[in-house]
Amino acid sequence: MLTVHHLGISQSERIVWLCEELEIEYALKRYDRRADNRLAPDDYKALHPMGIAPVITDGDLVLGESGAICDYICGRYGGGRLAPGPDDPDFADHLFWFHWSNGTFMATLMMxxxxxxGAPGNPAAVFVEDRSRRAWAMAEARLGQAPFFGGANLTTADIMMVYCLTTSRAFRGASIEGYPNLRAYLQRIGQRPAYQRAMAKAEPGMAPMLA
Structure with missing residues (x-):
């Protein structure tokens, strides 16, 4: 049985949403963060050598890393849905945003x-702030060109990106007030039944940060 191990308020919400979009059978095990430091509890850390979310188990398999899990679930259980093939006109765009999400965007937000x-004027902070500004501008521009990050249809690029635009802001207090395309996009995402089901299961009692 495919089991999604979801750490509250974390990137693993992506995997819950993916399973709901694909309408596949899965078990959900939710873990609350520690009260003292807001980190993962010891039983979650014990699942995988990195000790971070997300993690899935499937029989004897233990798999971490959001992108790898998306590819695994789509390939094994989704019949390739939500991932355009090489003959699809959106193939390259989907690949870019799928990998850019954690490879550049999420890494920049974490830095x-x-x-x-740190100290004001730290050169590293100035560099990262500029990179963050450009990243948000890229995301806003993309959604002025296409309805979804991956192109004409929802893909795993959107599964990866939406967490960066929503729940991750709970740690940073960032506003998306100045990004009308992002705001309109998140309203469309919020209307998807699969997203609604996923967030109700993953974060009960927490309103999705769609504005």
């Missing part, structure tokens, strides 16, 4: 969070 508490 920004870490450096925010």
């Amino acid at each position: 920004q969070l870490v450096l925010a508490s």
Whole structure:
């Protein structure tokens, strides 16, 4: 049985949403963050050598890393749905945004969070702040060109990107007030029944950060 191990308020919400979009059978095990430091509890850390979310188990398989899990679930259980093939006109765009999400965007946001508490004018913080500004501008521009990050249809690029635009802001207090395309996009995402089901299961009692 495919089991999604979801750490509350974390990237693993992506995997819950993916399973709901694909309408596949899966078990969900939810873990609350520790009260003292807001990190993962010991039983979650014990699932995988990195000790971070997301993690799935499938029989004897233990798999981490959001992108790898998306590819695994789509390939094994989704019949390739939500991932355009090489003959699809959106193939390259989907690949870019799918990998850019954690490879550049999420990495930049995490660096920004870490450096925010440092000394003002730190050259590293200035560099990361500029990279963050350009990343948000890229995402806003993309959604002025296409309805979804992957192109004409929802793909795993959107599964990867939406967490960066929503729940991750709970750690940073970032506003998307100045990004009308992003705001309109998130309203469309929020109307998807699969997203609604996923967030109700993953984060009960927490309103999705769609604005």
